[in-house]
Amino acid sequence: MERWIAEFLEYMATQRRAAAGTLRAYRDDLTRFDVFARGRLGGDPRPEDLTPELLAAFAAARSLTKSQRSKRAISARTLGRTLAALRSFLRWLERRGKTTGALRGSLPRVSAPQPLPSAISETPLNELMDRAAATVPDGDVRALRALLAAEWLYGSGLRLGELTGLTWGRYDARRRLARVLGKGSRERVVPVGARAADTLTRYWAALGRTPAPESPLIPGRGGARVSPRTLERDIRAFLGGLGPNAATHPHALRHSFATHLLDRGANLRAVQELLGHQNLGTTQIYTHVTRRRLKAAYARAHPRA
Numbered sequence: 001m002e003r004w005i006a007e008f009l010e011y012m013a014t015q016r017r018a019a020a021g022t023l024r025a026y027r028d029d030l031t032r033f034d035v036f037a038r039g040r041l042g043g044d045p046r047p048e049d050l051t052p053e054l055l056a057a058f059a060a061a062r063s064l065t066k067s068q069r070s071k072r073a074i075s076a077r078t079l080g081r082t083l084a085a086l087r088s089f090l091r092w093l094e095r096r097g098k099t100t101g102a103l104r105g106s107l108p109r110v111s112a113p114q115p116l117p118s119a120i121s122e123t124p125l126n127e128l129m130d131r132a133a134a135t136v137p138d139g140d141v142r143a144l145r146a147l148l149a150a151e152w153l154y155g156s157g158l159r160l161g162e163l164t165g166l167t168w169g170r171y172d173a174r175r176r177l178a179r180v181l182g183k184g185s186r187e188r189v190v191p192v193g194a195r196a197a198d199t200l201t202r203y204w205a206a207l208g209r210t211p212a213p214e215s216p217l218i219p220g221r222g223g224a225r226v227s228p229r230t231l232e233r234d235i236r237a238f239l240g241g242l243g244p245n246a247a248t249h250p251h252a253l254r255h256s257f258a259t260h261l262l263d264r265g266a267n268l269r270a271v272q273e274l275l276g277h278q279n280l281g282t283t284q285i286y287t288h289v290t291r292r293r294l295k296a297a298y299a300r301a302h303p304r305a
Contacts, residue, residue: 268287
């Protein structure tokens with residue numbers, strides 16, 4: 001089974017261009033299944049050894065697995081991810097004539113509640129960024145880097161990994177457009193706000209360097225691209241200025257980008273393109289946040305609410 005799993009992961013990496021995080025999760029989940037199957041079957045399992053009973057037993061055992069953090073059973077979302085990885089692997093085996101669709105169909109479906117995106121309120125977020133833009137000294141490289149990251153994540157709806165992977169060769173400063181490489185190596189073009197462009201200029205002036213096309217937009221030590229973990233730490237500290245109850249993770253800025261666009265009447269399809277979502281359904285989760293805000297505004301303002 002190890003050989004088949006390795007070939008499947010190679011296929012996901014080269015043909016499907018799965019993200020590194022997706023590949024890690026698939027490898028972990030399929031390795032768990034391989035270990036479980038070995039224990040049940042008493043040896044190295046082959047695709048033809050797989051049965052609906054074995055899959056059901058694995059799903060049941062996985063659902064009872066304790067989380068390392070909470071010491072409670074894993075969440076429905078984690079279980080669903082594991083079974084989705086196994087389902088993809090079985091589909092890949094089917095195409096090679098090693099299993100049948102009935103085997104894949106025997107896997108249970110898990111419905112996990114989808115949490116609403118944690119968007120930050122528009123006014124305090126923009127006040128924080130305006131205040132930082134006006135008060136951060138031109139020579140404070142680290143403070144400018146935090147502001148720069150916040151401006152680009154919120155202003156263009158980028159993922160943290162997309163921002164750390166951006167180079168100057170992918171940024172058209174004249175037209176203020178950036179070519180972003182997203183999940184699955186899919187490329188999209190996003191607009192860059194005037195504030196984000198100005199902060200980028202200030203940041204590189206503070207570095208005292210002239211960027212080349214291959215230079216990372218946000219360099220770390222030695223000129224290499226800054227690590228996502230370092231940038232996340234900067235952003236969390238920056239957003240900490242919003243108070244103890246505000247979301248401070250970098251993805252909250254991407255959520256805020258989408259939510260605030262929809263709040264102001266942006267077209268859902270346009271927001272989908274800007275976020276780089278393959279399916280419109282992924283973008284529609286933000287409409288729930290927008291509806292909730294509209295209801296709250298109605299409740300506060302209408303005399304008959």
